[in-house]
Amino acid sequence: MFDGLDPYTYFTSLKTNGRILLIQDEPLAIKPAYKLDEKNFFFVQYNYNGQTVTRKIPHNENKLVFSGKVFISVPGSIIAKVNLYYQSNASGSSRSTLIANFLATIASKIKIQEQIDLISKHMDKTDKNKLKTEISHHLFDNYGKIGDEELTKLFGL
Numbered sequence: 001m002f003d004g005l006d007p008y009t010y011f012t013s014l015k016t017n018g019r020i021l022l023i024q025d026e027p028l029a030i031k032p033a034y035k036l037d038e039k040n041f042f043f044v045q046y047n048y049n050g051q052t053v054t055r056k057i058p059h060n061e062n063k064l065v066f067s068g069k070v071f072i073s074v075p076g077s078i079i080a081k082v083n084l085y086y087q088s089n090a091s092g093s094s095r096s097t098l099i100a101n102f103l104a105t106i107a108s109k110i111k112i113q114e115q116i117d118l119i120s121k122h123m124d125k126t127d128k129n130k131l132k133t134e135i136s137h138h139l140f141d142n143y144g145k146i147g148d149e150e151l152t153k154l155f156g157l
Contacts, residue, residue: 002149004029004062007042010147011084011100019103019144026109026154027063036062039089042099046082048072071106105144109154112139116155132157 007030011020022028030036036059043056053072058065084099119135135157139146151157 002029004031005147005149006031007034007084007086007099010145011102013102013145016140016145017103018101019105021105021107021112021139021144021146022066023112023146023150023154024106024108025065025067026150027060027065028150029063032062034062034086035088036064039087039094041087043085043087043096044070044082044104045085046071046080046104066104066106071104103144107143112143113155115139115142116157128157 005028010028012018013020030042034040034042036042041056041059042064043054045052045054047053055070057070058067080103081101082104083101085096086099087094087096089095115138116135119138120131123131123134125131132151135155136146136148136151139151
């Protein structure tokens with residue numbers, strides 16, 4: 001049973017040279033071991049136009065939401081060297097832990113759905129596994145890693 005993603009493994013990908021596809025404004029479930037509230041949260045840090053940017057990632061229950069407010073960029077662009085941290089607070093003492101370093105590719109659900117529809121239009125739809133594999137390869141090659149759970153949940157694959 002799926003109870004959320006492990007951020008250490010999800011935000012790491014040798015297959016895509018560190019590129020991770022984040023669907024803008026779509027919740028990304030994280031394992032419940034990572035408490036999320038006002039004192040326990042994830043944040044990103046990256047450089048943009050020569051300045052260090054630090055942004056808290058909005059969350060809803062145990063789901064991270066990569067909204068337009070997290071990254072200063074144009075959707076579809078790649079943000080180099082994003083550091084993902086987990087800020088935890090135990091017994092009144094705060095601690096930031098580096099979880100992963102990755103290249104963030106931001107895309108809207110509509111844009112990715114257009115890509116999926118285009119690939120589906122030109123493929124045999126009777127073999128669902130082959131179709132899902134082809135779409136996964138396309139997304140990995142052109143955008144970055146996206147989890148099987150996210151493909152299924154967001155796009156019905």
